Amino acid sequence: MLRIILTRCLWAIPTLIVVSFISFVIIQLPPGDYVTAYVAELRRGGEYLTDTQVELMRQDFGLRDPILWQYARWITKILLHGDFGQSFHYNAPVSSLIWDRLGLTLLLSTISLVFTWGIAIPIGVYSATRQYSVVDYVVTIFGFVGKGIPEFLLALILMWVGFSWLNMDVGGLMSPEFDTAPWSIAKALNVLEHVWIPIVVLATSGAAGLIRVMRANMLDELGKPYVETAYAQGFSERQVVWNYPVRVALNPFISTVGWALPALFSGDVITAVVLNLPTTGPLLLQALKMQDMYLAGGFILILSTFTVVGTLLSDILLAWSDPRVRLG
């Protein structure tokens, strides 16, 4: 067991290095750089910079150095000082911009994840044990629709419904008047009124997929001989289902847990843009559009790290739960 954990951890290190390098390369990809974007913006405002000024700016930002050198500088600072560099656009350290938003993203994603599982596992199991029942059909349809409907569209529709039909104030995390107000019951209620849409959106797309996976796994498992053996021992249906096939069906499920979080982050990016939430998504989008490279790179790096760590976690969980993996 310890060996498995160790080898998996060791594998994660090169992956992380490659991920970080790719994050850096991606933000370097666009022809032109932040200075180009900045100059273009100034020009739109009617201001002009001379070529020497532009060149000075580039050197100031270290944009003239070779890319490997820039990468090394960037990653060392992150590792040694937690310093993700400076956002050109906000003229502030990236870390000061990222962490608040990341915290909220993490919170929203975790809540959605709990919701997703709480819904997906029992429903998946039930619908598999009652194949072709009405519930099974409803669940199957939900699974399909949930998979077919893009997150941002669901967010749009829910916003539209909330706004036009339920007369709610939607978008953002709370109504503007509470922004600076201290925490109170009214503020909490207001947050709840706003936050249900992103949670429903994130949980729906997640649950739809997971229900399908769980149902398919369960159907696979329910047909296997060991289930009949369990029945032949005299266990009741509930005992059999929850002690045997569910245990086995959860294994492939567990191996996808690690991807659930990153998938939620991905979903969050788009949902948050639509819903105008103060999470990582909108800032990442803006950073990418502005080619604010340290900011964008920081985001991509952190999100990717979460993914790698998530995969690592699920590998370990899988080894812990499945003797076939653990004992080889």
Add this chain to the structure above:
Amino acid sequence: MTDTSRAESHFTASARTLMWRRFRKHRLAVVSLVFLVACYLAALFAPFLAPYPPDKIEKLQTFVPPQMVHIWDGGPAWPFVYELKRTRNAETARVTYEQTDKKIPVQFFVRGAEWSVFGLGTSDLHLFGIEAKKQKLNLLGTDSLGQDVFSRLLYGARVTLSAGLVGVAFAFVLGLTMGAISGYYGGRVDTAIQRLMEFIRSVPTIPLWMGLAAALPIEWDPLFVYVLITLILALISWTSLARVVRGRFLSLKSEDYVLAARLSGASQTRIITRHMLPAMTSYIIAAMTLAVPEMILGETALSFLGLGLRPPVVSWGVLLQDAQNLRSVALAPWLLTPGLAVVLVVLAFNFLGDGLRDAADPYGQ
């Protein structure tokens, strides 16, 4: 030789017939197939089916609601629409449209804007339209610029639907090559490719898509951007296809006829192309079908965020940008119709793919 090849073709034909029979049992899959064929045909003939060009701006007909075409007027009647009266609410300064009693007949095969017939010539024929001075036939209403949503939807289908196919074609080439190499040679090569796939999967898709898409300069030719966007989508999604191919290869490798071919001295390429690939085509077709909706969703999401295709290109994602503004949606919910189209097409592809997979695998789930 002719004998064996005849026997072979007979064999494959009957296998295919069997598959088709199994497929036909999937009602939903058959309906989806019909629906998708209709969609692609509509996209192909968009200029003829659409009454107006996608970018025709009508300043005086903004946010016109969808118009019902009536075919019943106390009895069966020639299709007609009611004339609309445009009024401006003095208080809110908002334009509203009211139906009058006047009927305008719908006409078929009308002359309108010119369009190019697959580069062979031009035509100005459109399937339908109406003859009215102050009004157009807007089946799905108009947007903030008075552009006909129905026409835009049809033109958008060309980009979005083809992006799905082109993306899958890229992913197919990548996935097939890598999967086949990985599954056939096994060993180190397999491990290396497996690691690569694992790595690609461990990068969060949307941020990566966004990063890559954002790297495309705005001033590039839209067609080029389109190709690159599909390539980006393919770069990430080839792994699932490769996994299917690899799995099939692994299981096929052990099967008797490959062994037999090897014993009889067939070369490796021959084994792959002659024996293993044909045996997998059905699985691959199913996997590809299931990959198309991912591509469509990817294109739509990127364009929606303003990172993918940009106006004046019309795609469903671009159209949905108009729906980003909550107030426009509240005022004109029909701006969400491209979203409905996306959902329907994605669902249809999923059903079709599931049906194909089940048909390909008689012993499968």
Add this chain to the structure above:
Amino acid sequence: MPPIPMANDMTNFPPERLLDLRDLAVTFATAEGPVRAVQGVSYHVNRGEVLGVVGESGSGKSVTVRAIMRLLARNATDTGTIRFAPDGEPLTLSGQPRDSKLMRSLRGNRIGMIFQEPMTALSPVHSIGTQIARTVLLHRGGSKSAARDRAAELLARVQLPNPGEMLDRYPHQLSGGMRQRAMIALALACDPALLIADEPTTALDVTTEAQILDLLRGLQKDLGMAIVFITHNFGVVADIADRVAVMYLGQVVETGSVDDIFYAPGHPYTKALLGSIPRLGAAKRHRLQTIQGMVPDPYHIPKGCPFHTRCDHVRPGLCDVTAPPVFSPRPGQEVRCHLTGGAA
């Protein structure tokens, strides 16, 4: 077939009898129409006796025993009487729903069952010890450690080496033969009166098969339990069974003692099966493929005698029209064939 009255049933149940099937019929509803997998099977098992059930694939052997266990698929309906007398008074099992209290208290307790596939018949995520202990706990209660001790004892009884260590092994760590032993230990967890063994050795190699048969024979003697032993293989039947039931297309075509069946088979199908056993010296395992023609598919069961499409002695005009009744050429042997009845 006229239903046998209840009173008659009771008188028909001698004290030495453990299990008794009367006119059991099972039909599966499928999309292609009803499948009549079992149509009027009657056989019985006495206490401490081994009944061998032989027949080709698809003849309904497994479906019959699943009906006894009340573990039929959900699309199945069944008629007929199944009675089981583990401790004196016969219990009527037929009509019991799948999840009934009575059945749950019998399964794993008074009736143990072994399956064909040792590879997949045990839960892959629980250790052998846990699986056996759970069954013991379910039916006998007591402490966990007592159940674990019982499990170790059972593993020793099925002659697994290092039983204490085996408790914590998982099925994937065991060989096929070892798994089948573990499976037998599980089935014996609560000292059943009846052990149903559905082709327990078909998936094993010849040496392992012989060892498992040895083990079963020994256990049967020691514990005095009855066994319904299902197999394709007449050789195995000769090895282990006291009496034999031969099944074809959902019917028992012949029953009798092993000696009757081997030395004086009455039914042409039995004869054909026996004819297809290789003689001494040849490989023992042999699929029964030498009978002419193919088993008809269960959607189109032939009229009259179900075997007439493949029978060498078929009487046209009789066999393909009238179903043969049961004849008894000697006490304890029953044959369903017009020939036995003297039609010539």
